[in-house]
Amino acid sequence: MSRPRSGKGWALLCLVPFALVFIVFQIAPLAWVALHSLRTDSGWGLDNFVAAFSSRFYRQAMQFSLEISFWSSLFGIIIAVLGSYSLRRVDSKLRDFVSAFANMTSNFAGVPLAFAFIILLGFNGSLTMILKQAGLIDDFNLYSKTGLIILYTYFQIPLGVLLLYPAFDALREDWRESSALLGASAWQYWRHIGLPVLTPALLGTFVILLANALGAYATVYALTTGNFNVLPIRIAAMVAGDISLNPDLAAALAMILVGMMTLVTLVHQWLLKRSYHVAR
Template structure:
């Protein structure tokens, strides 16, 4: 009886979260999915056909994927080095860096865009210094390359916060044992370190991709909506900046969900494959 009472108590405690999840996650997704199938002629896949047939919308999809992929790849690469290095430094310095990382992970949106304009805009302080030093000839913050740099900035702190605990799984005696058996540093990472960290690395990369694919405020504040990515196109059709078409906006939103679902499925496949290889 006590076990049954405990299960019912756990279910009651879960109810607020379940209601919140259904109301703010499942219901809006179903509403968007339903509207994406509504066209002027009735119900069908016309919005999706138009989206994939249009070079303009295909460009938005390509730009979104390119910016998200490269910013996530560069961000996780730096985050791996940063997380591993934090394990090797003094605890006070480590605590300071982690506190700073927590703070910078929340520095995004409009303030981040303005900060980058001041630093790396056409007449930004850092841009002028780099030009005077002869390091760069020109840099366009408002281009795809500039957006990748901007996105990478807010990807790094998130990557460090997600990867830092993963390095707890690497025990120092494993390295010592590998060295005693004659393994080089590369062999340790190739056969022990990276296989252990693979689930965390893949999971972090997927989260960074989702973070970048859904970013809106930063790129809108930086380019005033002139750079063609999916969140900008969706917002423009919902707010009516060009023309009001919420059904097409819903279709583009579902395409964004589909891209993220595809990335997650690839992530799960890679996880299973790495698990079988490690066995």
């Protein structure tokens, strides 16, 4: 009986470094931000949150952050699902190449990505000029909300492929063959077998993509030089800005961002439980 206890003790001891790192770099900063979000000039209260939600400017930042994150995550996961499924059906060498390329491009973000898109799709970008000369577009503004959705979608796709590709291992080929023998169409197979099996992975990946987009800062800052109104830009401006320095209000906006992700996570957990009960 002493050996299992000793093994459990060593396991708990090994968790101590991780626990310390988690507390110092996750819990402590979050607690600091939460504390300062309640600090005002007159003491403590919810004045920073009232100021954030009563301001049309900050409400617009919340709206733009949610819209860009939602649509880029949706488009990204759709393309990632199609790409991951296609990878399961192609030659192993091509699969390995695309997987390695996705792994590389998933880290291609920030200033280099913004610079690449400016060269391609800026007002005088090479691809923009080609499409204009071909008569396919009249004008395109990369620095608008639509342009940012396209930019965000680009760096969402490789991450989505890396997360969803292993999920397709759960789909067994004999399930497809059995459903075909029983007279089920391809749509019926995906409706009653494929999608229910993939639902947990799809929902989990969507939440990760949403979090990835909500917290993106370097790319949108490098592209718009901080002139587009999203929450990460507003938070950074009030922490490091020379004119609008207000770290307490920035902490409140950061907690609103945390609240958005918490709400999305709770909805994700609810949908998972519902899909589990439906599957049973």
